[in-house]
Amino acid sequence: MSTGRVWATLDPFLERGPTLGRIQANKAFLQALLAQDPFDAYRFYLPSKAAGSDFARLAAELPGNLPGLSKVFLLDRRDLPREIERTPHHAFHLSDCIMHPAYLAAVRNARSRQIFPVTAVTHSLSYARYGQDFLKHLSPCTTPRDAMVATSATAAKVVRGYYGLLRQGYDLDPAAYPEPGVEVIPLGVDSTLYAPADGRKRQELRTRLGFGEETVFLVLARLCLSSKMDFLPLLRAFHRLALAGTPLSAVRLVLAGHAEPDGWGRPTFEELALNIGLALTVIESPSEEAKRELYQAADVFLSPSDNLQETFGLTLLEAQASGLPVVASDFDGYRDLVLPEETGLLARTIGPRDTSDVDLLAPLRFDNHTHLLLAQRLAVDVGGLARAIERLSVDPAARRAMAQAARRHALGYSWEEIARRHVALWETLWERPVPEQPAAAHPMAVDYARVFASYPTKRLAESDTLQATRLGSAVYRGQDHPVVHVGMEDMVDMQAVRSLLVLARKPRPFGELALALPAAVEGIDAVRAETLVLWCLKHDLLELSRG
Template sequence: MNEKRIWGTLDPFYESGAVLGRKVANARFMDFLLRADPFDEYHFFLGSEAAARAQRETLQRMAPSIAARGGFSVMDRRELPSRLAATRYHCFHQSDCMTLQPHLARLRNARSRRIFPITGVTHSLSYADYGRLFLQHVWPGATPRDCIVSTSTAGVAAVENHFEALRQGYGLESVPGPVVRRIPLGIDPQTFEPAGRSGQGPCSLLVFGRISHYSKMDLLPLLRALHRLFSDGLDPASVRLVLAGWTEDNDDYTPVLRELAANIGLDLVIRARPTEAEKTAIFHEADVFVSIADNPQETFGITVLEAGAFGLPAVVSDYDGYKDLVRHEVTGLLVPTVGPQCTDEADLMAPFTYDNHYHLLLAQQTAVQIPALAESLHRLIADPDLRRTMGQAARERVCRQFAWPQVIEQYVRLWDELNDEPVDEASLRGVAHPAQVQFARVFGHYPTQSLHKDMLLAAGRTGQGLYRGRDFPLLYAGLERVIDPEVLKHMVFLARKPVTVAEMLERLGGLDNPLDPGRAEYHVLWALKHDILELTVFAGS
C-alpha cells in the first residue's frame, strides 16, 4: 500500500487586512496548489482557534472537493510535536522564510519520524533586521533538505550574499545552512486578456504600483527623460503618462509630479488606488508599461508579469527581478542602471531609522540612466508595430514560463528532489538551535534545586485520591496536549512505595505509549507541583 503524501505548513496563506503584494502572491500560490492537488492531505498548524476556524471556512470554499474527501486538517500549533512524531510528512512549506522556518527545522529534527524538506519563500529582502533573521538559518542542524525559495535570480544572489556576510562576520564558514533555489511568482493568464489597442491617438505610458519614491521607484527620472524627448522635438501631444496604484493619504509626492509634468507640457493622469475592474481598464488603455525600479525593497516585479499578460511591451530598469522578467529587444527594453559600491550611511543608520528612511537613502544611490531611458521610450512611442510585436512576445512568454500551474509544478519537483537529498538523521536529533532559549540552562539557578535522578518520589495525598477515583487532576487549557491523566495514575501506582526519579523516568519510557525523557520529566514535575507525587525527603529541609 502506497504511503500518503502529506503537505504541511504553519501559515494560512490566506490573510485578511490591507491588500499587499506578499498577501496576494501567497493566496494565489495556495489557490493553484489546491487546483493542482498533488498531495493526499494538507495540514495547517495555526496559532489560534479563531485563525483555524477562518481557515477551515476558506478551504471549504476554495477547494470543496478536497474538503469532501477529508483532505484538510487545520490544527493548533501546539499539536506539532505529537503530529510530527505520528505522521510521515512529505514536506512543509512556509509563506515566508524569515521567522519560523529554522525553528521548525529544529522541532522536526527532534521529534519527527523523518527529516522531511522544509521550504520557505522570500519576499522583500532589504530590511535592516534580516541579517539577524538569516543568521538563524545558519546552524549545525540545517540540512540539504532545508531550502529558501527566492523568486528571482537576483534574489537568490542576495540571499547567498546575506549568508556569505554572516558566515564571514561570525566565523561560521563551516556551519551549514539551507540551500537556495529560484522559483518565480506566477499569474493566471486567463485573468489578463489583451485589449488589442489600435495604436491611434497619443501613446499611453503606464506605471502601475506603489507611487512612492522611497519604497518602489523614483519617477522624476522618467519625467526628466520625457522632457529630454520633448526638447529634442517629440510632440508632447503624442504621449500620455498614467500613474496608477497605491498612494498615501496627504502625500506630497504626487503634487510634485503634477507640477513638474505641467511645466514640461506632459499630459499626466494619476489613478489612485484603483479597484480590480478599474485596474483591468487601465491596462487595456495602455500602450507601453514602464517601471524604473531603483529600490532594493523590490525583489521580483509582479506588475511586469501582469503587463506582459495584458500584451504590453515593457520599458524597465535593468535591476533586481526585472532581469528575469523582460527579454531585452524581445518582450521589451531594459534600461541600464548604476549602483553604489559603498552604502555606509544607510548601513550605519538602518538599525536606528524607519524602513522608508534607509530605503530612500539606498534608492537615491541607484541611477537609471536617463539618456538610455529616453531612447527606449522614444523607440516604442514612435513605432506601433514594434509595440505590438513585443507585446505579443511578452504575453506568449508569460503564459509559457510564469503561469501559476507551471510554477506549482516547479515546487512539486523541488519537494521531490529535496526528499532525495541524503541526510544523517541520527546525528541531527539532539542538535540544539543556538537562537532558541534553553530555559532550563538559562534559569536553572532560580529554583532551590533541579530534579535529579536520585531523588525519592512517593504518592502524594492528592495522588492517592486520584488513584482511588476520589480526586482528579485540574489541567489548564493547553496542558491537555502535555499531561496524560492515565499516566498520572500509573505514576501514583509506581510510587506507592518510594521510587527514584531515575526509575520513574525509565518506567514511563517503557509504557505501551512511551513518553520521551523530556515529557516524562514534565509529568514528574507537574505531579510534584499538584501533590500527586511528593519527595520523601526534600533536600532543602
C-alpha cells in the same frame, strides 16, 4: 486523516489585508497546488484556533472545484512534534524564507523518521533585521534536502550574499554550519485573469478613463517615496523628450496604486507634470478590477524600479500577460522577466560601491527610511529611459510586436507551471544524501532549563524522594479531578498522571519514577516524565519528602 504523500506547512498562505504582491502570490500558489493535487493530504500546522478559523473562511472563497481542497487538514502547531513522529511527511513548504525554516528543520531532525525537504520562498530581502534571520539558516540542523526558493536569479545571489557575509563575520565552518541550497523558481501569473481586452472593450475603457488617441504609459505601483521607485526620474525622462522637440501632447502618464495615508508628494509631482506639458492621470488605491482594466486600456507599462525592497516584479508579469510591452529598469528580478528588444526595453541602472554610512545606522532606524536613502543613491539612466519611451510612443508597429511577444512570454509563467516546478524540486531534494543523524537542537534556540537554572531554589534531582499527597491519592482513586488549564491538555495526560500517582503511593526517588513511568505508559519519555512530576508537585498531587 489521510497519511499517504503528505504536503505540509506552518503558514496559512491565505491572508486578508492590503493587496501586496506577497499576499497575491501565496494565494495563487496554493490554489495552483490544490488544483494540480499531487499529494494525498495538505496539512496546515497553524499557531492558534483563530488562525484556523481565518484560514477556513478564506479557503471557502477559493473555487470549489479544486481537487485538493477536500484533502486540507488544519492542525494545531503544538501537535507538530507528535504528528511528524507518527506520520511520514513528503515536504514542508513555507510561504516566507525568514521566520521558521531553520527551527522546523530542528524539529524534523528530532522527531521524524525520515529527513523530508524543508523549503521556503523569498519575497522582499532588504530589511535590516534579515541578517540575524538568515544567520539562523547556518545551522547544524540544515541538510542538503533544505532549500530557499529564490524568485529570481538576483534574489538567489542576495541570499547567497547574506550567507557569505555571515559566514565570514562569524567565522563559521561550512561543514559544522551548513547552509540551505538556493534554487530559483519565479512567481507566476494568472493569464486568464490578466489578458488583453478585445478592441471594443479596450475603446470603452479608454473613453471611460478619459484617454484619447495618445500613447498611454501606465505605472502601477505603491505610491510611496520609500518603496518600489522614485517617480521623479520618470518626469525627467519625459522632460528630456520635450526639450528634444518630441510633442508630449501625444502621450499620457498614468500613475496608479496603493497610496500612503501620509502622502507621497502628489502635489509636487502634478505641478512638475503640468510645467512640462505632460498629461497626467493619478488613480489612488484602485480596486483589483480597476487595475486589470488599466492594464487593458494602456499602451505601454513603465516600471523604472530603484528600490531594494523590490525583489521580483509581479506587475511586470501581469502587464505582459495583459499584452503590454514593458519599459523597465535593468534591476533585480526585472531582468529575468523582460526580454530586451522582444517583450520590452530595459534602462540601465547605476548603484553605489560603498553604503557604509547607511549600513551603520540601518539596524537603528525604520526600514522605510533606509530604503529611501539607498534608493536615492541608485540611479536609473534617465537618457536611456527617455529613448525607450520615445521609441514606443512613436512606433505603433514596434508596440504591437512587443505586445504580442509579451503575451506569449507571460504564458510560460502560469501558476500551474510554477506549482509543477516546486513538486519537481521536492522530488529532487529527496534524492540528495543527508547525514545519518543531523543535529536536533538549533544553536539559537534557548535551552531554558540551562539558561534559567538560577531562578528556582533548586532543580529536581534523581535523589529527591516523592510521594502522593492526600489529594493525589484521591485523584488516582477517581475521587477528585484536578483542573488542567486550556492549552495544557497535550502536556498533561490524566491517564499518565494517575499512573504516576499510583507509582508514588509510597515514597520513591525521582530517578526510579522517571524510569518506571515510561515503562508503565506508552509514549512517555524522560522529559515528559519530569514534566508530569513537576506539574503534580505544582498542583499538590505530589510532595517532596522532608529529610
